[in-house]
Amino acid sequence: MQRRSLLLTLSGLAMATALPLFAHAAPTTLRVMTHSSFDLPKELLAQFEKDAGVKLQVVKAGDAGEMVNKLILTKAKPVADVVYGIDNTLLPRAQQAGIIEPYTGPASQRASVVTLGEGVVPVDYGYVTLNIDKAWFAKAGLALPTSLADLTQPAYAKLLVVQNPATSSPGQAFLMATIAGLGEEAAFDWWAKMRANGVKVAKGWTEAYYTDFSRNGGTRPIVVSYASSPAAEVFYSKEKISESPTANLFLKGGVFRQVEGVALVKGGNPAAREAAGRFIEFMRSAPVQEALQTTMWMYPADAAVPAVEVMQRHAAQPTSFDNPEPARMHSQAKAWTQRWTRTVLK
Numbered sequence: 001m002q003r004r005s006l007l008l009t010l011s012g013l014a015m016a017t018a019l020p021l022f023a024h025a026a027p028t029t030l031r032v033m034t035h036s037s038f039d040l041p042k043e044l045l046a047q048f049e050k051d052a053g054v055k056l057q058v059v060k061a062g063d064a065g066e067m068v069n070k071l072i073l074t075k076a077k078p079v080a081d082v083v084y085g086i087d088n089t090l091l092p093r094a095q096q097a098g099i100i101e102p103y104t105g106p107a108s109q110r111a112s113v114v115t116l117g118e119g120v121v122p123v124d125y126g127y128v129t130l131n132i133d134k135a136w137f138a139k140a141g142l143a144l145p146t147s148l149a150d151l152t153q154p155a156y157a158k159l160l161v162v163q164n165p166a167t168s169s170p171g172q173a174f175l176m177a178t179i180a181g182l183g184e185e186a187a188f189d190w191w192a193k194m195r196a197n198g199v200k201v202a203k204g205w206t207e208a209y210y211t212d213f214s215r216n217g218g219t220r221p222i223v224v225s226y227a228s229s230p231a232a233e234v235f236y237s238k239e240k241i242s243e244s245p246t247a248n249l250f251l252k253g254g255v256f257r258q259v260e261g262v263a264l265v266k267g268g269n270p271a272a273r274e275a276a277g278r279f280i281e282f283m284r285s286a287p288v289q290e291a292l293q294t295t296m297w298m299y300p301a302d303a304a305v306p307a308v309e310v311m312q313r314h315a316a317q318p319t320s321f322d323n324p325e326p327a328r329m330h331s332q333a334k335a336w337t338q339r340w341t342r343t344v345l346k
Contacts, residue, residue: 071097086100124299127257
């Protein structure tokens with residue numbers, strides 16, 4: 001009787017220890033690599049984890065170029081299962097390096113405003129362009145430039161700040177727009193004239209927008225930024241305003257369209273492959289497509305998702321843009337950046 005009682009006690013103890021372990025088994029970890037601008041509401045990410053039964057491990061790898069570099073360097077032993085933020089300037093390099101695997105789930109068939117590349121699902125898009133400080137121009141009584149050529153004239157001397165294409169994604173995008181819109185030789189001739197006319201070069205977007213732009217206390221009333229920036233000015237304004245203090249200049253050779261997507265990482269954890277596909281579907285879901293407009297300030301790729309009010313009213317899209325062919329961007333980007341450095345900085 002004592003032995004039977006002991007056996008029952010041991011059996012009950014085993015069940016008591018085994019059941020909690022089974023009930024609280026650690027969920028599969030889904031490793032998501034992104035660029036540093038990735039930003040979605042915490043509640044959306046938490047809901048995804050709950051629905052997919054996974055634990056998200058979001059790794060922000062710097063700008064998009066750094067992100068792709070890390071995936072290439074670790075391709076023998078991938079550090080991510082899915083990647084968000086590969087754009088049209090970097091996709092040819094990613095494909096050539098063999099770091100992404102085509103995804104053919106429902107999201108890849110959904111109607112999109114933009115396209116990116118086979119097997120990569122477009123998530124959002126935006127435009128790098130010139131922004132102006134409306135109050136500065138009104139006070140100065142100076143007409144807005146109507147072409148890039150205008151900016152080389154004495155009246156616009158020392159008014160523009162750009163980002164260095166060697167250290168900044170929008171800086172590189174703007175350089176590529178000038179080349180596609182003006183032609184390579186005419187573009188570098190324009191840059192040489194801009195150097196003579198006092199163009200200022202900042203390391204990155206933050207320095208250009210928040211230090212040099214006159215809207216934020218600087219001396220330059222024209223800055224390379226994004227078509228959505230005027231909407232962000234309204235959204236983040238401490239006072240309720242109905243009109244943005246900034247505006248876009250959509251000039252020939254001064255508008256670049258960036259398209260960002262999400263893709264499977266080749267060689268990712270097989271146990272997380274289903275969850276990786278669910279994450280791709282999640283990024284094209286209506287809640288995410290709506291939210292990213294006022295967190296990452298991009299336009300939704302899904303054709304069925306409308307622009308939110310602040311984007312509708314203050315982030316008009318250009319009717320045209322100037323992008324080199326993706327393969328040409330990939331093959332020439334380094335040489336163009338080196339030539340830009342010699343032309344503008346040295």
